[in-house]
Amino acid sequence: MQTAEPEVVATLYDSPEGQFGPTLFGGHLHWGYWDAETAGASFAAAADRLAEIMIERIRIGPGQRFVDLGCGVGQPAAKLARATGCQVDGITISGSQQRAATAMAEAEGLQDRLRFFHGSALEIPAEDASYDGGWFFESIFHMGHRAALLEAARVLKPGATLLLTDLPTLPTTSDEFRDFVQEHIHSVFVAKEDYPALMAEAGFELVEIEDISENVMPWLVPKLTEALEEHRGTLVEMFGEETEKMIENWIFLFEYMSENLGYMVVTARKK
Structure with missing residues (x-):
């Protein structure tokens, strides 16, 4: 299977549905982390927690440079900059995301440590060996x-x-699912077992793969349903009589993904 052209991915995130995502997820554009202690956490709170888990795993500090590859609207980058004092460059294929991220950085007084670029993470506007982490x-x-x-x-x-x-894909991931996500969310997923070769080929030492599927996947549909209900008024303002169909589509997609995929955090080191 071939990945989509970057411009096609941009249409997904520049669409009204794509721009609604940060509203559901507390300014983030990624899923969340739940456990027994945080079972009552909203999708937004859990997304924030997952960003914190990522930041805990990064070795970066003041005066160093970090690159966020596919930065969304910039919330994780801002959390990282505040927590570590590093400078962050984010790149996103979505023009609306780049504008929103830049406005956020200015509003929070972080424009000296955050820069957001509209472009492809396959063609990063930086010289070789520019960044201390990413x-x-x-x-x-x-x-x-x-x-x-x-x-x-x-x-x-x-x-x-x-x-x-x-x-990562699972042994039970269906071909129908692969075709569906490639067509509708312009994504191609790989198995966990593919990672050692992928990292070695690119010049990385694979340090760790941490499977946190149980902290993400079973929670997706119930937490998404809660978030959609919480923001129903905004949905109605944006989508009008299409609101119920939009909710059905979101829930269907999350159900399909939670059945066919896991979730993992991968740490690697550039050789």
Whole structure:
């Protein structure tokens, strides 16, 4: 299967449905992390927690440079900059996301440490070995894993940490599902077992793969349903009489993904 052209992915996130995502997820554009202690957490709170988990795994500090590959509207990048004092460059294929992220950075007084670019993470506007760390935060499956990792390796310094979240296929993942997500959300997923070869080919040492499927996948549909109900008024304002169909589509997609994919955090080091 071939990955979609970047411009096609941009249409997904520039659409009204794509722009509604941060409203559901508390300013984030990724899923969340739940456990027994946080079972009552909203989707937004759990998304924030997952960003914190990612930040805990990054070795970066003041004066160092970090690249967010597929940065969305910039909320994780802002949390990282505040927590560590590093400078973050984010890149997104979505023009609406880049504008929203830039406005957020200015509103929060972080424009000196955050820059957001409209472009492809397969063609990063940076010289070789520019960054001390980077991540793909629920984004690499839109790009093609091999090409994305090779470009990340180009711009990262030797010894830099690369962190990513990904949704690995399962032994039970169906061909029908693969075709569906490629057509409708322009994504191609790979198996966890593919990662050692992918990382080695791109010039990374694979440090760890942490499977957190049980903290993500079973929670998706009930937490999404709660979030959709909480924001029903906004949905009606945006989609009018199409609201119920929109809700059905979101729930169907999350059900389908939770049945066919896992969730993992991958840590690697540039050789």
